Amino acid sequence: xxxxxxxxxxxxxxxxxxxxxxxxxxxxxxxxxxxxxxxxxxxxxxxxxxxxxxxxxxxxxxxxxxxxxxxxxxxxxxxxxxxxxxxxxxxxxxxxxxxxxxxxxxxxxxxxxxxxxxxxxxxxxxxxxxxxxxxxxxxxxxxxxxxxxxxxxxxxxxxxxxxxxxxxxxxxxxxxxxxxxxxxxxxxxxxxxxxxxxxxxxxxxxxxxxxxxxxxxxxxxxxxxxxxxxxxxxxxxxxxxxxxxxxxxxxxxxxxxxxxxxxxx
Amino acid sequence: xxxxxxxxxxxxxxxxxxxxxxxxxxxxxxxxxxxxxxxxxxxxxxxxxxxxxxxxxxxxxxxxxxxxxxxxxxxxxxxxxxxxxxxxxxxxxxxxxxxxxxxxxxxxxxxxxxxxxxxxxxxxxxxxxxxxxxxxxxxxxxxxxxxxxxxxxxxxxxxxxxxxxxxxxxxxxxxxxxxxxxxxxxxxxxxxxxxxxxxxxxxxxxxxxxxxxxxxxxxxxxxxxxxxxxxxxxxxxxxxxxxxxxxxxxxxxxxxxxxxxxxxxxxxxxx
Numbered sequence: 001x002x003x004x005x006x007x008x009x010x011x012x013x014x015x016x017x018x019x020x021x022x023x024x025x026x027x028x029x030x031x032x033x034x035x036x037x038x039x040x041x042x043x044x045x046x047x048x049x050x051x052x053x054x055x056x057x058x059x060x061x062x063x064x065x066x067x068x069x070x071x072x073x074x075x076x077x078x079x080x081x082x083x084x085x086x087x088x089x090x091x092x093x094x095x096x097x098x099x100x101x102x103x104x105x106x107x108x109x110x111x112x113x114x115x116x117x118x119x120x121x122x123x124x125x126x127x128x129x130x131x132x133x134x135x136x137x138x139x140x141x142x143x144x145x146x147x148x149x150x151x152x153x154x155x156x157x158x159x160x161x162x163x164x165x166x167x168x169x170x171x172x173x174x175x176x177x178x179x180x181x182x183x184x185x186x187x188x189x190x191x192x193x194x195x196x197x198x199x200x201x202x203x204x205x206x207x208x209x210x211x212x213x214x215x216x217x218x219x220x221x222x223x224x225x226x227x228x229x230x231x232x233x234x235x236x237x238x239x240x241x242x243x244x245x246x247x248x249x250x251x252x253x254x255x256x257x258x259x260x261x262x263x264x265x
Numbered sequence: 266x267x268x269x270x271x272x273x274x275x276x277x278x279x280x281x282x283x284x285x286x287x288x289x290x291x292x293x294x295x296x297x298x299x300x301x302x303x304x305x306x307x308x309x310x311x312x313x314x315x316x317x318x319x320x321x322x323x324x325x326x327x328x329x330x331x332x333x334x335x336x337x338x339x340x341x342x343x344x345x346x347x348x349x350x351x352x353x354x355x356x357x358x359x360x361x362x363x364x365x366x367x368x369x370x371x372x373x374x375x376x377x378x379x380x381x382x383x384x385x386x387x388x389x390x391x392x393x394x395x396x397x398x399x400x401x402x403x404x405x406x407x408x409x410x411x412x413x414x415x416x417x418x419x420x421x422x423x424x425x426x427x428x429x430x431x432x433x434x435x436x437x438x439x440x441x442x443x444x445x446x447x448x449x450x451x452x453x454x455x456x457x458x459x460x461x462x463x464x465x466x467x468x469x470x471x472x473x474x475x476x477x478x479x480x481x482x483x484x485x486x487x488x489x490x491x492x493x494x495x496x497x498x499x500x501x502x503x504x505x506x507x508x509x510x511x512x513x514x515x516x517x518x519x520x521x522x523x524x525x526x527x528x529x530x531x532x533x534x535x536x
Contacts, residue, residue, distance in 0.1 A: 012372065015379045032451055088370040092429070095333045096387045097360040255352070256532035258327070258336045 001105070005098050009106030009115075012078055014063045021060050027081075027114055031068040031122045038064055039130050051214055057220045060131040063187045065122045066214060069145050070207060072118045073152025078159040078174035085168065085263060094260055100251055104244065107160075108153055115149055140217045142224020144210050147232040151177070155240035161247040164254055167263055187210045206235040275398050277385055284308040284344075285469045286332065291341035293327055301327045303496045305341070307488055311436070312467040314459065314486035316501075318477060318513065320521060321357035323490040325362055325473040326368075333364055345437070358388060360431035365430035366441035367423060369480045380414055381432060389411065400428040403458065405451075411490060427455065431462075438462075440472035446477060456483050475514040487513065489520065496520060 017023050042060040084090045093103065126132040150219060159177045163170045184198060185207035193200055202208040211230035213225030254260050279299045286309040302324040302458060309315050317325045329419060330336045334355040343350040345358045371380045378397060385393035400405040404424040409417070423446050430438055436469060438459075444452040460483055462468040474480050480501075487504060489497040497504050497520075501513060510516035 002389065004389045008383050009388060011379075012375070012383045015375050015383070016372065072525075083372075087374075089372050090385070091335065091366070092364075092367045092371065094335060095359060095362075095364045096384070097356045097386060097389075099356050144526075210491060217376040242394050252352070255335065255337045256332065258293075260335050261326075261330050 001099075004099075005096075005102050006106050006109065009093075009098065009103065010109055013083070014108045016083060017057050018229045027118050028073070030074070031064075031118050034068070034124060035061070035064050035122055035125050036129065037232045039126070042165040043130070046078070052130065057130060059133055059215055060188060061130050062134060062137070063211060063216055065119070065126055065134050066145065066148055066211065067185075067187045068122055068150040069115055069163075070155075072115045073111050073149040074156040074159065074178045076114040077107045077153055077156025078163065080110050080181055081160045081163065082171055082174055085163070085171075088112040090263055091261060094144040104157060104247065107156070111153060111156065112149065115152075116177060121146075123144050136221065137214065137217050138222070140213065140229075143229050143233075144213055144217075144225075147206055147229065147236055150240060151181075151210075151232075154236065154243040155181070157243040157247050161243070161250040162246075164259070164263065165250045167259075172224060180261060181205055181207060184208065188254075204232075204235065205258065206239060209235070273308060273349045275280050283311045284334065285346055286471070287342075287344040288332075289342050289344075291331060291343065291471075292338060292339050294339045295323075300339075300493050302490075302493045304333070305488075305490070307495065307498050309437075309469050309486070310464050311469055314463055314470040314472070314483055315428065316469065316472045316480035316487045317490060318475075318480055318487060318517065319490035322373075322492075324493040326441055327493075328490065329364075329366075329471065329473060330437050332364070332439055334359065360433070360536065361386075361435060362437040362439065363417060363430040363433055363435040363442075364439045365423075365426040365443055367443065367445040368441065369412055369426065370502075371425060375414055376411050376492065377401065377414060378410040380425065381429060384432050390433055396432060400431050403431065404428045404455075420448055420451060423447055424451065424455075434466070436467070438470045438472075439466055440466055440470065442473055443473070444474060451481070459483060470505060472490060477517055481513045484517050490515075 039057075039061055042057050046056055084093060123134045126134060129158070137144065155178050159173045162173055184194070184202045185205050186194075186202055187207065191202045191208055191212060194202055209228040213228035216223055216225045216228065254263075286307075288308065289306050291302060291305040292300055294300045305324075305328065307315070317328060321327055327336065329438055330456060331338055332345075332350075334350050334352070337352075346361065348354050348358060350358060350380075364488070375383070379396040381400065385396055390396045398407060401410055404427055406421065406424055406428060409421070414425065423443065427440075430440070444455055447455060456479060459468075459470055459472075463470060484501055485500045486499060487497070488495055489504075497508075505511070505516060506514070508516050508519060510519055
């Protein structure tokens with residue numbers, strides 16, 4: 001593992017984003033729109049609720065901010081890979097001394113930077129518009145966010161492997177695959193809302209444990225959701241190992257089938 | 266046109282037969298029983314330039330990709346710097362090689378300088394800035410260093426790719442149609458540069474081109490591929506003499522038209 005090669009791969013993305021307004025907007029625009037739209041919808045529903053739902057806004061705004069952490073982490077991997085593919089630059093990288101683990105690690109670092117940038121905006125907007133302070137999650141915030149980042153990375157690596165295998169026709173997966181998990185991740189509602197059969201599915205998704213943990217902390221400040229975090233971490237480890245194994249397998253097949261020189265065509 | 270004198274290895278301290286690439290019985294099949302390349306063997310000494318020629322679909326680019334480890338061979342072996350090229354050794358070997366192709370680009374949204382800085386770090390070049398300036402000057406691109414790569418013409422883009430290919434002072438350079446798209450003046454300068462680098466620094470070059478005059482001017486040896494098989498290999502003067510041809514172009518047409526050589530006993534066609 002070479003620090004300079006990792007720096008080179010990150011530098012390529014930093015140069016790209018430094019002066020590209022559309023790319024910067026892509027990081028900030030959608031989370032901002034989501035937060036504004038669904039935040040105000042939630043406020044409206046709360047004002048018209050007869051029985052009162054005191055923590056509903058907090059649940060919803062917290063969920064929006066943290067779901068964006070997962071989604072940006074996934075995008076940070078898959079869209080960065082697509083950038084090299086669109087630029088017909090992948091061959092130059094794959095004929096350099098860069099190893100596959102270095103490439104994946106660099107994508108993760110880039111992803112973490114994008115998550116940090118987007119999170120700073122969404123958390124500020126949550127505070128400005130809804131007086132919601134995400135940092136009230138206290139010490140739980142970091143492990144909750146890290147688990148969501150890890151799941152985003154796992155989905156991103158899996159998506160990238162599929163794009164490597166099927167080429168540009170699979171690029172839509174970079175935006176779509178994370179949403180496959182959304183209904184079962186208990187982002188905006190607790191797992192108990194789901195039908196029995198789907199609860200079992202939700203239990204196998206790390207994000208559902210992270211979001212249950214988030215709601216537990218909002219409901220009872222000071223609580224540390226150790227059980228949920230342990231489950232999420234264990235599942236994430238498995239997800240990351242499986243996605244890395246899958247990527248390596250697809251990469252090896254790509255070398256045998258001669259896919260890499262033709263990728264992006 | 267001045268043909269390059271026929272010698273074996275021009276490097277300053279090169280032993281005449283110090284092979285940097287040894288290929289033995291190389292074959293690649295993308296579909297069962299159908300070979301894009303079959304039974305190709307050759308070796309390249311330090312400081313030599315090997316020109317790969319052949320008609321479209323002959324397997325030239327596939328051979329370059331195999332030498333880069335971008336494709337795993339179905340049969341045969343590639344040894345680079347005396348080491349077998351495999352997924353395990355690939356990273357170590359690739360640090361001493363580089364590649365440019367008319368079909369591969371560099372990120373368009375970056376400036377020329379930024380692109381080269383990225384690759385200087387990627388190849389762990391000790392002093393990236395002076396090296397980037399040196400290779401940009403070498404290809405007369407320094408005055409464009411702060412321009413976006415997307416503003417380059419196709420010929421300038423090829424020159425940038427060549428500059429990138431020299432960023433790590435490679436010992437082996439693999440080039441896929443490097444002078445396609447270059448104007449005659451720049452193409453001539455590029456050819457001279459390759460010859461100079463092979464003579465002064467012992468750079469070994471494998472390159473493909475459809476320009477047979479250029480190949481005759483630059484190459485020490487030629488490898489003629491047709492339908493995935495190596496029909497001829499050796500110093501080009503020797504090859505011309507053997508086939509009573511006055512030039513590589515004449516040889517090319519003789520072979521293509523089947524006047525001198527019976528058709529290859531190919532087992533299949535390229536995918």
